[in-house]
Amino acid sequence: MTARSVSILGVTGSIGQSTRRVIEEVRAQGAEIQVEAVTAGANLPALVEACRSLRPRFAAVADPALLLDARDALAPLGVEVGAGVGALEEAGARRADWVMSAIVGAAGLTPTMAAVRRGASVALANKECLVCAGPLFIEAAKAHGARLLPVDSEHNAIFQVLTHPERVEKLTLTASGGPFRTASKEAMAVATPDQACAHPRWSMGRKISVDSATLMNKGLELIEASYLFGFKSDLIDVLVHPQSTIHSLVHYVDGSVLAQMATPDMRIPIAYALAWPDRALVSAARLDLAGVGQLTFEAPDSERFPALGLCRAALNRGAAATTAISAANEIAVEAFLSGRIGFLDICRVVEEAMSELEGAESGLIAKSPTSFDEVAAVDQAARGAAQRIAGSLAAA
Amino acid sequence: MTARSVSILGVTGSIGQSTRRVIEEVRAQGAEIQVEAVTAGANLPALVEACRSLRPRFAAVADPALLLDARDALAPLGVEVGAGVGALEEAGARRADWVMSAIVGAAGLTPTMAAVRRGASVALANKECLVCAGPLFIEAAKAHGARLLPVDSEHNAIFQVLTHPERVEKLTLTASGGPFRTASKEAMAVATPDQACAHPRWSMGRKISVDSATLMNKGLELIEASYLFGFKSDLIDVLVHPQSTIHSLVHYVDGSVLAQMATPDMRIPIAYALAWPDRALVSAARLDLAGVGQLTFEAPDSERFPALGLCRAALNRGAAATTAISAANEIAVEAFLSGRIGFLDICRVVEEAMSELEGAESGLIAKSPTSFDEVAAVDQAARGAAQRIAGSLAAA
Numbered sequence: 001m002t003a004r005s006v007s008i009l010g011v012t013g014s015i016g017q018s019t020r021r022v023i024e025e026v027r028a029q030g031a032e033i034q035v036e037a038v039t040a041g042a043n044l045p046a047l048v049e050a051c052r053s054l055r056p057r058f059a060a061v062a063d064p065a066l067l068l069d070a071r072d073a074l075a076p077l078g079v080e081v082g083a084g085v086g087a088l089e090e091a092g093a094r095r096a097d098w099v100m101s102a103i104v105g106a107a108g109l110t111p112t113m114a115a116v117r118r119g120a121s122v123a124l125a126n127k128e129c130l131v132c133a134g135p136l137f138i139e140a141a142k143a144h145g146a147r148l149l150p151v152d153s154e155h156n157a158i159f160q161v162l163t164h165p166e167r168v169e170k171l172t173l174t175a176s177g178g179p180f181r182t183a184s185k186e187a188m189a190v191a192t193p194d195q196a197c198a199h200p201r202w203s204m205g206r207k208i209s210v211d212s213a214t215l216m217n218k219g220l221e222l223i224e225a226s227y228l229f230g231f232k233s234d235l236i237d238v239l240v241h242p243q244s245t246i247h248s249l250v251h252y253v254d255g256s257v258l259a260q261m262a263t264p265d266m267r268i269p270i271a272y273a274l275a276w277p278d279r280a281l282v283s284a285a286r287l288d289l290a291g292v293g294q295l296t297f298e299a300p301d302s303e304r305f306p307a308l309g310l311c312r313a314a315l316n317r318g319a320a321a322t323t324a325i326s327a328a329n330e331i332a333v334e335a336f337l338s339g340r341i342g343f344l345d346i347c348r349v350v351e352e353a354m355s356e357l358e359g360a361e362s363g364l365i366a367k368s369p370t371s372f373d374e375v376a377a378v379d380q381a382a383r384g385a386a387q388r389i390a391g392s393l394a395a396a
Numbered sequence: 397m398t399a400r401s402v403s404i405l406g407v408t409g410s411i412g413q414s415t416r417r418v419i420e421e422v423r424a425q426g427a428e429i430q431v432e433a434v435t436a437g438a439n440l441p442a443l444v445e446a447c448r449s450l451r452p453r454f455a456a457v458a459d460p461a462l463l464l465d466a467r468d469a470l471a472p473l474g475v476e477v478g479a480g481v482g483a484l485e486e487a488g489a490r491r492a493d494w495v496m497s498a499i500v501g502a503a504g505l506t507p508t509m510a511a512v513r514r515g516a517s518v519a520l521a522n523k524e525c526l527v528c529a530g531p532l533f534i535e536a537a538k539a540h541g542a543r544l545l546p547v548d549s550e551h552n553a554i555f556q557v558l559t560h561p562e563r564v565e566k567l568t569l570t571a572s573g574g575p576f577r578t579a580s581k582e583a584m585a586v587a588t589p590d591q592a593c594a595h596p597r598w599s600m601g602r603k604i605s606v607d608s609a610t611l612m613n614k615g616l617e618l619i620e621a622s623y624l625f626g627f628k629s630d631l632i633d634v635l636v637h638p639q640s641t642i643h644s645l646v647h648y649v650d651g652s653v654l655a656q657m658a659t660p661d662m663r664i665p666i667a668y669a670l671a672w673p674d675r676a677l678v679s680a681a682r683l684d685l686a687g688v689g690q691l692t693f694e695a696p697d698s699e700r701f702p703a704l705g706l707c708r709a710a711l712n713r714g715a716a717a718t719t720a721i722s723a724a725n726e727i728a729v730e731a732f733l734s735g736r737i738g739f740l741d742i743c744r745v746v747e748e749a750m751s752e753l754e755g756a757e758s759g760l761i762a763k764s765p766t767s768f769d770e771v772a773a774v775d776q777a778a779r780g781a782a783q784r785i786a787g788s789l790a791a792a
Contacts, residue, residue, distance in 0.1 A: 159591040161654060163559065167675035172685075208726040213452055239685055249657075254671070255664040255680035258557060261645075261653040275650070277564035284651035288692040289568075 001275050003032035007091055009111045010102035011038040011054070012046035013063045014204075015125040015151065018266045019100045019274075020050055026280050037091035039111065041101065042066060053192075055079075058094055060087035062107065062129050089114045098274065100151075101126045104205075109133065109372070116146040122347050123273035124228075125151040131220050131326045133375045134227030135319045135368060149273035150228055153262075154221055156269035157247035158229060161258035164361075171231055172249040172257075174241040175218040175300065179241060180343075191343040193336065210333045219311025220329075224321045226315055233315040236309055240298045245287065263287050306347045310354065319368040321354065323375050324382035328353035330387035331333060340394040349393065353385040397671050399428035403487055406498035407434040407450070408442035410600075411547065413438045415496045415670075422667075422676050429758045433487035435499065435507065438462060448497065452525045456483035458503065485510045494670065496547075497522045500601075502775075505529065505768070512542040519669035520624075521547040527616050527722045528599055529771045530623030531764060539554045545669035546624055549658075550617055552665035553643030554625060557654035567627055568645040568653075569617055569694065570637040575608040576739075577638060581700050587739040589732065601757045606729045610742050611696060614705025616725075619718045622711055629711040634704055641683065658681050682691075694751055702743045710750065715764040719771050720778035724749035726737040727782035736790040745789065749781040 006023070010016045014030055016038075021044065023033050035056040040047035042063040051074055060082045061070050078288050082090055087109070092099060092114030099115035100123045101108055108126035115122050117140065124130070129137045141148050150156050154173045162168070179198045183375035197209040204212070211217035218238050227234055239249075249259045262268045267286040274280060302309055307329075314321035332349035335341045357365040362365050362381070369375040402419070406412045411602045412434075417783050419429050431452040436443035438459040447455055447470055456478045463479035470477050478486055484503070488495060489512030495511035497504055504522035511518050513536065520526070536545050546552050550569045558564070573598070575594045576584050593605040607613035614634050621632055635645075645655045658664045661680040670676060698705055700733045703725075709719035720783045727747035731737045737745065753761040758777070 012535060160559075163555065163556075164675045169682075219431045241685075245653075249685075251682070252675050253677040254667045254675045255658050255661065255682060256556060256668060256675070257643075257656060257657040257676055257683050259655045261655060262651050265651065271650045272652060279560045279648050279650045279652070281649040282651055286565075286647070286651060287653050289637075290643075290695045292693065294692045296688050297688065298689045 001026055001031040001278055001280050002068055004097040005034040005036050005095070006098045006100065007037040007094060008033070008100045008102065009039050009108060011050045011102060012040040012101055012105065015102035015266060016327050016339055019102065019270050020054060022271045022274055022282060024053060025282060027363040030280060032139035036230065037094045039088050039091045043262045044069055044073060051077050051079050057067055058082065058091060060091040063089055075116070076124070076133045084171060087108040088324065093118065097121060098123065101129065104351055106132065112228065116140050117144050118299045119145040121147040121149060123149045123151050123270070127220060131226050132222040132323050132379060134223065134322060138227050148228065151269050152221065152224070153269050154248040155225055155228055156272055157260035158250055160260040160272060161231070163258065163351045164252060167253050168231065168341065169253050170235045170237055171225060171229065172239050172251065173218060173221055173225060174213060174239050174244065174246050174323050176212065177240040177242050178215060180213055182259050188304060189344050191344055193339070198347065206337055207268045207333055210336060210346070211343065215305040216307035216329050218324060221309045222311050225313055233312045234362065238300050240371065242293065242350045243292060243295050245292055245295055260362070261287055298363050306351065308351055310347060314354065317365070320365045320378045323369065323378045324357050324365055325350060325354060327379040327382035328386040332390060335390035335394065341390055345393050349386050349389045352389045353382055356385045357382060397422055397427040397674055397676050400493040401430040401432050401491070402494045402496065403490060403492040404496045404498065405431040405435050405484070405504060406500065407446045408436040408439045409498055410589035411666070413661060414497070415498065415666050416450060418663050418667045418670055418678060421678060425677060431611060432492035433490045434488045440469060447473050447475050449572050454478065456487045458484055459664045472491070472574065478517065481506065484691040488681070489514065493517060494519065494754055495526065495738055498550060502528065509536065512536050512768045513540050515541040515695055517543040517545060519545045519547050519666070522727065523616060523620065525629050525676070526620040526623050528719050528775060530619065530646050530718060532768065534569050534623050540657065544624065545677060547665050548617065548667050549665050550619065551593055551621055551624060552668055553567055553622065553656035554646055556648045556656040556668060557609060558625070560648060563649050564627065565647045565649050566631045566633055566649065567621060567625065567634050568633045569614060569621060570635050570642050570644055571611060571614040572608065572640045572641065573636040573638050574789055576609050577636065584700060584739055585740050589735070592739055602733055604730055606732060607725070608733070610703045611701040612703035612725050615703045616722060629708045635694050636696050637691065639688060641691055657683055702747065706743060706746055713761070716761045716774045720753050720761055721746060721750060721763065722777035723775040724782040728786060731786035737786055741789050745782050745785045752781045753778060757766065
């Protein structure tokens with residue numbers, strides 16, 4: 001791997017920590033990786049631990065109240081420290097060849113855009129950049145010559161086997177099917193947050209676990225894939241594959257289907273994004289297909305999992321609708337996790353919020369946002385609609 | 397697809413006919429494909445039919461007795477005609493950008509070498525070029541700048557996903573497991589030629605069907621893969637995969653495993669080789685994983701299928717040993733198909749023939765052949781040894 005400077009936006013989260021392990025491993029093999037900047041939310045001990053290993057030039061904490069503590073802790077390591085949203089943006093803006101965008105949620109957008117505007121290679125683990133502001137984000141990347149390297153295991157898989165982008169017939173995103181793959185609709189109607197969060201394959205946060213259970217996560221990935229690779233929704237299939245071994249597939253016009261497989265270890269797509277266009281040696285567990293024994297596949301059930309159809313409809317409607325569906329879903333999942341609505345109500349809230357926005361006099365959802373401020377306005381409108389609908393369902 | 401001139405060595409066989417269908421299909425889409433030469437063995441009606449569609453400049457028949465008949469039949473089409481081994485060689489030597497090497501058996505070697513010496517792109521469906529004369533053939537291709545495009549579904553799969561040849565950890569060749577995958581050793585001992593030829597997935601000739609039943613075919617493919625891609629035998633695994641949907645896999649140092657999948661239709665690898673480095677639109681049946689439902693994998697049983705181990709041992713021993721094992725197997729399969737020896741005797745004959753050659757005073761198998769004449773000498777010695785051993789087994 002050639003020498004490079006990197007920054008990690010969100011170094012204390014799960015992806016950030018995996019990125020750190022990959023960097024430590026390739027450094028131990030002799031790769032020259034200079035870390036320019038790292039960021040954290042409020043987890044100071046984890047930030048200090050990361051800085052001790054990575055030795056960045058600059059560290060930013062999101063919480064301004066932590067500035068002095070962070071300075072005290074990091075000064076001995078020779079790390080310059082900043083705090084607040086301006087410091088997060090500075091972390092993205094500072095010169096580094098490669099930037100891992102792993103801040104969770106909308107907070108990741110501004111620092112990632114700072115890296116995009118520099119024309120950096122951006123390893124994209126933050127979903128909001130694409131789901132909330134897809135076309136704007138993609139256009140900015142093109143305009144500034146920023147290379148986007150998808151880290152999500154499905155998109156990374158597609159990226160790995162996208163040998164002939166002009167000769168693609170369709171893409172297939174695989175989905176584990178989540179904890180309710182074989183559940184009856186009756187059982188799903190009374191599912192608890194803990195049941196919804198018991199994901200069969202990956203250990204994840206509660207919001208994304210619920211998204212996996214509704215398949216909304218796959219729907220949002222479909223939106224991401226559409227923006228990232230430039231394919232319309234009808235060229236992107238979703239296939240339920242409970243073993244999560246094949247991470248996604250690309251179908252070509254000659255009948256060949258290429259796939260990437262691996263054990264479920266995020267170091268693998270992170271290392272691919274880091275070493276791209278080369279590959280790096282990583283000690284993740286090796287896939288043993290004879291040990292796995294069998295891989296199974298089934299079409300998703302659109303009756304029990306309406307989220308996929310809702311996301312396809314939003315994609316067909318345009319960029320404002322994809323911004324809105326993600327925001328409405330966030331509110332609906334919160335309402336479910338706090339016990340205010342049932343599991344099946346999540347998609348009901350989303351669907352009704354989308355209907356309401358489509359019928360709104362403002363016409364907010366009909367036109368594509370032309371700025372991040374317009375994106376934020378759509379986002380707010382969708383949250384407001386979803387809150388009202390969730391509230392009336394909770395009261396019923 | 398850019399305009400190109402092509403020749404098809406072995407146009408009337410199964411691969412040749414599939415090649416013709418691919419060419420007809422891409423021509424219908426507007427691709428400019430000029431056919432320079434085609435060859436056939438003795439099937440004049442099929443040759444005439446092929447010439448009517450392909451309109452080659454030159455056609456060669458292997459059987460010299462057919463020269464006048466062929467001229468009579470092809471003159472109205474404006475096709476120049478030759479016959480005999482010299483004409484086959486001329487077909488390979490005539491200027492074409494791309495040559496399909498699909499003559500079955502050792503007869504394919506000379507015309508394919510003629511194409512290699514011109515530095516053509518050679519789509520390789522003939523197994524003998526690699527199995528019998530691998531290192532010599534590969535060296536010749538390198539020396540003359542000939543690009544080898546593997547057509548065998550397994551090697552073509554590897555070729556399609558060999559994105560980082562320097563970063564490969566291992567290759568996996570998949571094997572259907574053949575008709576005796578789940579058979580007891582007792583049942584295999586009394587298996588008839590018809591039982592051995594009842595391949596579960598592909599319809600093939602009797603010799604190669606028996607090779608599939610013994611897994612010798614996979615062992616020979618392992619030898620081919622080793623020479624073609626430059627990996628030692630211990631970096632090439634064999635995995636039994638009865639659905640034959642994943643055609644082979646490449647494992648990278650970062651833990652990613654890339655695979656090519658497709659329905660079992662040889663037009664798919666042929667089209668890939670023809671259009672390479674582009675891809676062409678081909679109407680082969682599309683893979684439907686939800687329809688397939690499940691893919692299964694198991695390690696091969698080296699006790700019931702010793703052929704894999706024999707081929708690995710030959711590879712480790714060197715080029716003369718791989719020449720010898722292919723020749724000895726040919727004789728052993730003939731003896732089985734003619735009812736002289738039992739199914740399990742095939743590998744016994746091969747194993748004993750290899751032992752005999754290794755112990756031979758001539759030392760023939762110890763040194764790598766430096767010419768095709770030396771290859772032929774090893775081939776003859778192996779056939780002689782195998783004949784004697786098969787004879788003694790038959791007499792016992």
